[in-house]
Amino acid sequence: MKKLEIACFNPESALIAQQGGADRVELCDNIKEGGTTPDFEITKQTRKNLDIDLYVMIRPRGGDFVYAEEEFQQMKNEILQFKTLDINGFVFGILNADKSIDVQRNSELVELAKPLPCTFHRAFDEVQDVFLSLENVIQCGFSTILTSGTMPNVAEGITVLKQLVQKASNRIVIMPGGGLRSTNIGLLQDQTNAGFYHSSAITDGSEIASIDEVRALKSNLKE
Template sequence: MGKLEIACFNSESALIAQQGGADRVELCDNIKEGGTTPDFEITREIREQITIPLYVMIRPRGGNFVYSEEEFQMMKKEIQQFKTLGVNGFVFGILNHDRTINTKQNSELVAMAKPLPCTFHRAFDAVTDILLSLENVIQCGFSTILTSGTMPNVVEGITVLQQLVEKANNRITIMPGGGLRSTNINLIQKQTNAGFYHSSAITDGSETANIDEVKMLKSNLL
């Protein structure tokens, strides 16, 4: 059966994700920025409240995915700090100015996160060469790529997602995310055969997941 990750922007959503049957929480802040590093103390509280795996986003700001040396050092420091809380993995992604994968900086962060797994987030959707970028992300040591198939949402990106799953050939998990809902998750799963799926499960324009949507997302996975 496919697995479900819920992107959570507050502690209420993390509890809803667990109660609704999600397999994992991705914790971030700043929904309007597409997710940034969450507050340390809030993360500590959530870690104490939930038992399912908890991944933490490491992203110092919104905007592009090219970071200054100061921002990069901040990301390294945050990984070290969050590891002390007993989180289960990290979510980040760094690009070069030409929208290629910054293999040096990403590899450094993946090494620092060990033995915890890392997801390369939707910075992947900004790359120019999809298949080269796939190989570069694998080379860096990531366990998962979160992507909408480089399109505005997973339905529009379904063909690219299918191609990525095939090219990855179980070397890395391709996790469709971006506009994923209970109404389309079955279609996405049938066509891509991905193993993990990502959604905020937000249905009302708020910043909090809807427990019925979480349950339907999970029940619609085969």
């Protein structure tokens, strides 16, 4: 069964995602920055209102994914804080200055998050060596990589996404995301055969997911 994750920037979108049939919510803040760590109390309330899985973004700021020691400590503290809620996983990613995967720091955060699974987010799309980076992310212990195939969107990255799914060989989930819509999810499935798909389901330039788009995304997923 193929599954759908909706990136939500507010509690309203999280409820829409659930009502539309999504399998999981990725909760974050600050849509203009591409997602940052959500407010703790908002997350707490969102968790109470959701029956489906809830993953939480851990990202101290927008911009690049190279973090100072103080920011790294903040990420650690946020993971420990959010683990007190009944969430289901985390989403984060740290790069070195040369755009390689920071294996040591990512591994520390994955270890800290246990037993909850972790997704390496679209920081992956900035790496220089995509297939070496795949191996490094697997080494760190992540369960999923959210990626547009290192391209601006999934349609352009479809060839790389297909290769990533093949090379991952069920060792890690490759989750296409970035410009994923109900209009192209069928093509992505046919070409990549990925098991999980990621979209904001926002169609009107707002910060609220469209329930019609969530339903269309879900209905276009094949068994």
